[in-house]
Amino acid sequence: MELNLYMTTKTGNEIRLIYNKLYKHYGPQGWWPLLGMDSSTETDVRMVYHPLNYDLPKTRNETYEIILGTILTQNTAWNSAEMALRNLKALNAIDPENLLGLDTEIFKQAIRSAGFLNQKSVYIKEVTKFYIALDGKIPKREKLLEVKGVGNETADSILLYAFKQPEFVVDTYTKRIFSHIGLIDYNYSYNKIKNLFETHLSHDMIIYNEYHALLVEHAKKYYSRKPYGVADPLF
Template sequence: MSEKISVVYHELYDAYGPQGWWPLVEHDGTNPTKTGAISGYHVGDYTFPRTKKEQFEICLGCFLTQNTAWTSVERSLLNLKKLHALSPQRIMEMDDKIFTEAIKPSGYHNQKSRYIKKFIPFFLALDEHVPTRTELLELLGVGPETADSMLLYAFKQPEFVVDTYTKRIFIQVGLIREKTSYDIVKSMCEVALKNEILDQDRLIVAYQEFHALLVEHAKRHYSKKPYGENCFLQMFDDK
């Protein structure tokens, strides 16, 4: 099973190349091969986030992208940028209604606004401390995917991110069943990559790329039914 996941990772990497996640609005890099991308991807540069502000922007994106297309999230982030409100301090100073209005394009804005306003004191209190997964999961609006996304992309911790796309692809190629739990899928991916990548920093990069690659592949072949049309991964469906 580990071997098969590894094959999936390498097939996707060969097909699409490095993805440059997590996108940042203030970074002007692009990846023209990416579906639905406007800007902000930093392909091949794994030095991000380089500041607390960039780290915060990633956390913000983790909330905003819950069940929402990234293009919509980007619209919200650009609204905030225009208001000079891409920092935790500025958002706390802002009127709730103005903040909520700014993130309206990404949907569920009333709940996401509350989640983020409650998250900010937690974020500021961290200072240089890296939060644990458990600490994050205790926060309102932070479930397993949001926690892992923050840990992997904002805090550079070796925590694999599973999303609906990941499960959809894995079901199609016969790796899991419909009801396989989040934690099981996460663990399967982590074990598979740990087996072949011993260096910690490279492992984190591989986690980052694998998740991004699964999203990219799913956007192309698993967004509309029937899922998996023209998906080249199914050719490796032999074990």
């Protein structure tokens, strides 16, 4: 029979149960957030989450904005990355060609709030050239990983949120929550954890999108300060 046995394992049930619990508790997350598209109110450009709308990003520059965000938020609070994005928008640089045309010092100062500006300025230029060269095509994970500054999590975030591909994203929060629950060891490799989730869930972009966003939302509340998870009311 073709009804897969893995669907009945304890681990598989846990992974799906936890998703349902988080979704019921927090609801759809509307990731990846985008800057408001209303340029008439430049002083109040906020990030827009878009729950239950999985058609975004729609334009070349919206896709690019998400790619920029994945680099800017590496080991950095989202608020700091968001500030950098607003600065870039004010420079009309959430556009691959315009960004590459910026003066280097102006560019670095624009992304300063996101930290690691020397590294990230290089990473962003590298991934920008890669994006332009794609010419509208969807990148292979393997090729994304060849770009300097794009590691496992960033590659999966780009594929999932910018290109709507079913790639599960593993981050620090995922490891904290699931090691706290006891389903993984904290030091499992990235791909081992990624495979665990992808094995036990439908290969569904929407599920992967919400699951990762929900884990971040939950972890920000209960897994940001040691000892992690002790006050977690759900798990």
